[in-house]
Amino acid sequence: MIEVKDIYKTFGDNEVLKGISVKFEAGKNNLIIGGSGSGKTTLLKCIVGLHEPTKGQVFFNGENFTEMNFEERVPIRTEIGMLFQNSALFDSMTVEENIMFPMNLFTNQTKAEKLDRANFCLERVNLKGKNKLFPAELSGGMKKRVGIARAIAMQPKYLFVDEPNSGLDPKTSILIDELINELTDEYNITTVVVTHDMNSVMGIGEHIVFLHQGQKWWEGSNHEIAHTDNKELNDFVFASKFMQAAKDRL
Numbered sequence: 525m526i527e528v529k530d531i532y533k534t535f536g537d538n539e540v541l542k543g544i545s546v547k548f549e550a551g552k553n554n555l556i557i558g559g560s561g562s563g564k565t566t567l568l569k570c571i572v573g574l575h576e577p578t579k580g581q582v583f584f585n586g587e588n589f590t591e592m593n594f595e596e597r598v599p600i601r602t603e604i605g606m607l608f609q610n611s612a613l614f615d616s617m618t619v620e621e622n623i624m625f626p627m628n629l630f631t632n633q634t635k636a637e638k639l640d641r642a643n644f645c646l647e648r649v650n651l652k653g654k655n656k657l658f659p660a661e662l663s664g665g666m667k668k669r670v671g672i673a674r675a676i677a678m679q680p681k682y683l684f685v686d687e688p689n690s691g692l693d694p695k696t697s698i699l700i701d702e703l704i705n706e707l708t709d710e711y712n713i714t715t716v717v718v719t720h721d722m723n724s725v726m727g728i729g730e731h732i733v734f735l736h737q738g739q740k741w742w743e744g745s746n747h748e749i750a751h752t753d754n755k756e757l758n759d760f761v762f763a764s765k766f767m768q769a770a771k772d773r774l
């Protein structure tokens with residue numbers, strides 16, 4: 525479980541996060557949604573330590589991550605898998621080398637062991653045999669899957685994903701959502717996904733956190749969204765006439 529306690533983050537005189545508290549449970553795919561600039565990515569980065577919060581704390585399974593120094597954080601960092609925007613693959617490395625990268629960095633495994641794990645992860649994301657391809661030879665959806673394979677290479681307890689569906693067609697988006705969901709369930713991972721994709725929200729939103737102007741404005745499930753009277757959430761999720769009509773039919 526991850527617990528975020530009263531997080532603030534300020535850049536210069538721009539207070540981006542204004543006292544956010546939230547719990548993300550293990551085995552759940554937790555979604556963070558909100559308008560552009562509402563602070564979603566900043567919150568994700570504060571949780572994983574890419575930004576230091578101005579105030580507040582983050583606990584990983586009860587351990588106060590915020591108070592730890594660089595060395596103390598290493599064991600938790602090795603339990604974190606990340607897939608940030610554009611998959612962030614290394615263009616000069618093959619698929620296999622990309623997946624082995626975190627193992628090279630954090631483990632003393634032999635090359636054969638690392639290769640074994642890379643092959644297992646590739647198979648898990650349905651890319652068996654694509655080891656020697658370079659990122660430039662992959663479609664957007666395949667790149668995301670390689671990113672996911674790399675993120676699970678170290679058998680993470682926590683998985684953070686920023687915009688897994690960006691640039692993907694609706695069908696591929698759903699496959700990526702399903703894959704993240706399956707892995708979360710299979711390995712009891714605490715998964716936190718930042719998304720703009722309303723298909724994901726309505727399809728897999730078991731626990732949704734809606735940010736508005738740097739605050740947690742609403743929290744609940746996809747079933748509850750359909751019946752919410754929270755104006756800002758309604759305006760955000762059901763912005764289009766099509767979505768509004770779909771809601772009216774629910």
Ligand SMILES: Nc1ncnc2c1ncn2[C@@H]1O[C@H](COP(=O)(O)OP(=O)(O)OP(=O)(O)O)[C@@H](O)[C@H]1O
Pocket residue numbers: 535538540558559560561562563564565566567
């Ligand atoms: N490193 C930074 N330095 C200064 N300001 C930043 C930095 N990172 C984010 N911000 C500011 O924080 C605010 C929130 O940005 P953030 O990227 O968290 O929003 P978001 O909700 O993820 O938006 P989007 O949906 O457009 O990706 C913005 O006003 C942005 O300019």
